[in-house]
Amino acid sequence: MRVLIETGQATFSRAGEPVFEPVDLSVSGGQALVVRGANGAGKTTLLRLLAGILRPSSGRVSRHAPVAFLGHLAAFKGELNCRENLDFRRRFSGTGSGMSNSRALARVGLAGLGLRPARALSAGQKRRLGLAGLLVAPTAVWLLDEPYASLDDDGCTLVDTLLNDQLGRDGSVILSTHQRQPELQTPPEVLVVQRFAGET
Numbered sequence: 001m002r003v004l005i006e007t008g009q010a011t012f013s014r015a016g017e018p019v020f021e022p023v024d025l026s027v028s029g030g031q032a033l034v035v036r037g038a039n040g041a042g043k044t045t046l047l048r049l050l051a052g053i054l055r056p057s058s059g060r061v062s063r064h065a066p067v068a069f070l071g072h073l074a075a076f077k078g079e080l081n082c083r084e085n086l087d088f089r090r091r092f093s094g095t096g097s098g099m100s101n102s103r104a105l106a107r108v109g110l111a112g113l114g115l116r117p118a119r120a121l122s123a124g125q126k127r128r129l130g131l132a133g134l135l136v137a138p139t140a141v142w143l144l145d146e147p148y149a150s151l152d153d154d155g156c157t158l159v160d161t162l163l164n165d166q167l168g169r170d171g172s173v174i175l176s177t178h179q180r181q182p183e184l185q186t187p188p189e190v191l192v193v194q195r196f197a198g199e200t
C-alpha cells in the first residue's frame, strides 16, 4: 500500500529546544497510528507538524496526499450555523466532493441542527460537527487530536465507525488519545512520543 505520510527524525523546537525526541513514522493507506505519550510530551505539536500548521525545526515531514486536521478546539466560526460552517469547510479544503451537509449532519447525530449557530452547540455536538467536516471534505489522511474527547458512548462508537470507514477506503488515520484504544478492524500501530530529554 502507498505511503501517504511519513517523517524522518522530525522534531519541533520552541525557544531553541526540541519539544520531543525525533520521530520517524510512516503511515500507508488503510493504516492507523495511535499517538500516545504523557501530558505535555508533544502529541498535539506532532499532529500540527504532520498537518503542516507547524514546520519541523529539524528532520522532515512528507505528505503524499491531502490531510485534514481535527484539533481539540473545533476550527469553526461560532456565528455561522452548522450548514454554513460545513460549506466553508468544503470550499476551504478544496478536496473532492464528499457528503451533502444534511447527510453528514445526520451521520454524526446532528440531524435537525443545521441552522443552529456553532457557538450554541454543546461540547460534544461541536466535536460531532468537526467529524461532519471530515465527511463533507474527504481527504486521504486524517489527523485527529483526541477525537473521543467530550463524546458520549454513542459518539465514541461513531468515531470508531468513521475510522473504520476511512481505513476501508484506503485512507490513513493518525490520532492521539488518552481515553480509549480505538476499536478498529485492523489493530493500529502505536507511537509513543517522548518529551525531549536533553543532551546527555
Ligand SMILES: Nc1ncnc2c1ncn2[C@@H]1O[C@H](COP(=O)(O)OP(=O)(O)OP(=O)(O)O)[C@@H](O)[C@H]1O
Pocket: 014, 019, 037, 038, 039, 040, 041, 042, 043, 044, 045, 046
Ligand atoms: N504555543 C505554545 N507556546 C509555548 N509552549 C507550548 C505551546 N504549545 C504547547 N507548548 C508546550 O509544548 C509541550 C508539548 O505540548 P503539546 O500540547 O504538544 O503536548 P501533548 O502531548 O499534546 O499534551 P496533552 O496530553 O496534555 O494534551 C508542552 O510542554 C507545552 O506546554
